[in-house]
Amino acid sequence: MTGVPVGPPKRLVEITVDGKAVRVPEGSTILDACHAVGKDVPTLCYGDTLTPKNACRVCVVEVEGARTLAPACSRKAEPGMTVGTDTERVRHSRKIVLELLGSSVDLSTTPRAAEWIEEYGARPDRFGPDAAKVDQPVKVDNDLYVRDYDKCILCYKCVDACGEQWQNSFAISVAGRGFDATISTEFDAALPDSACVYCGNCVEVCPTGALSFKTEFDMREAGIWDESRQTQTTTICSYCGVGCNLTLHVQDNRIVKVTSPHDNPVTHGNLCIKGRFGFQHVQNVAAGEAPG
Template sequence: MTREVQAPLVTVEVDDQRVEIPEASTLLQAIRAAGKDVPTLCYHPVLEPIGVCRVCVVEVEGSRTLVPACIRRVEPGMRVRTETPRVELSRRMVVELLQTSVDTSLAPDVQRYAAEYGARPERWQPFAREGFRTRRAPKVDNDLYVRDLDRCILCYRCVRACGEEGQSSFAIAVAGRGLGARIDPGFDLPLPDSACVFCGNCLAVCPTEALVPKTQFEMRRAGTWDERRQQVVTTTCPYCGVGCKLNLHVQDNRIVKVTAPLEDPITRGFLCVKGRFGWTYVHAGTASGPGSEAEPSTPAGTL
């Protein structure tokens, strides 16, 4: 028989609704326990919160500034407001600032919040210089994934997944400063020359397709990537004895991507290079298509 140790409860008020929640919980947990929600971008359920994107800000009574819900711990008697005009202004602006500085067209969360908060990035267009400029070419330096840094919103999720909270490779970090900050393996090394082990856990947590499997990148370019035509099939990884659960994303009866379910207690969504990328043999020797080793889906030389 196991005996659960109950953490003492703390009472907080979320939009006038009282919530009892274990101490050391975050405001985000309290808000969700109250049946409400706030937008999040840098927050990821399997990673420690870092509170940098600032889209989850809420009003806390007595606080001079707004407070990031993802990282702030509850305190007894805290009164939280999640939907005030001040909060909404900040969220809308954060989304606009992202939209005006990087390409968020493949970032579904940013798109959703933009619609929800009525973001109008175009009002910055007439005079904004940085961000509305020619795109830099995506970095294609290996066969497994592509870095399209003009889509990067600097949520640090990939850095954390690569580091001690995931793979422990520490192959990438944030380099530079301010608007010049970027994800970098060090001296702008090509990934095969870096500490990267190609587990792909960085792309698993990327919310914007700044890091994207090469198959998906190529199919997007060819106009054949279509999530509405995709099914997810759950199976077990065939490689080693751990038996990680895999989600095969299948389009037109062909595997186009492999992920792992976040809820799985063994993987928490993380895989190794074999599980994530070692599936092309399934289609070896069959008719050409996305992922076929025999014939790439885009003609060589277009990238």
């Protein structure tokens, strides 16, 4: 019987979160500790398969004795630390962040954004009609995924997934400065003319829907996208012998998109173009057509 390799045991660090003592392994973040005690801390730029970028600042918490609020997603838990996740200072900061985001970008497809805006009493409209908007046209230049930068919050997760943290294609980066900053291919080339390999790992980590499957985009445009009617089935990709796990999202007996479990030791949520987008042959066979 083969044993499962494990790392050396880590000592536990005890901190207090909203008056509750919690012990987490050394090296854990405040966010990990919050999850351990069931505290729901909002996050946008945080990704469980990426190094935290500290870009959105919506996860900030108050650490006793600290001068500034700390990003829970990256700040390490320290022995004896006392953390407040719902103090007046924290709530005010999150409210302002949500107002600034909501006044400049389209959060309509950002999961839980409307819930957080209501919870913190944010009023994005208070900045008026002259608030700086992203206002970029939707980029549809291929049949696999769509770029709608009007929904982009510049969290950099797509850049990291395409770059050295996972894919190493470096097809996209940040172009411009200030209000002109945007995610872009080299020289703003169309995706078919760029270094993009269409793995879709950028789509996987996008928190707002700025990057989405072409199938999902088309269904949303037609008003028929309905996640409440979708089922998810995890299976093994059949294209090669690596053993990547695929989660098939199915609506009305048709696959509408494919993701991969982030806790899978093979993929960590990442796939290649075949695993992510090569599902149309299933639809053809189901419809009685010969697979191409």
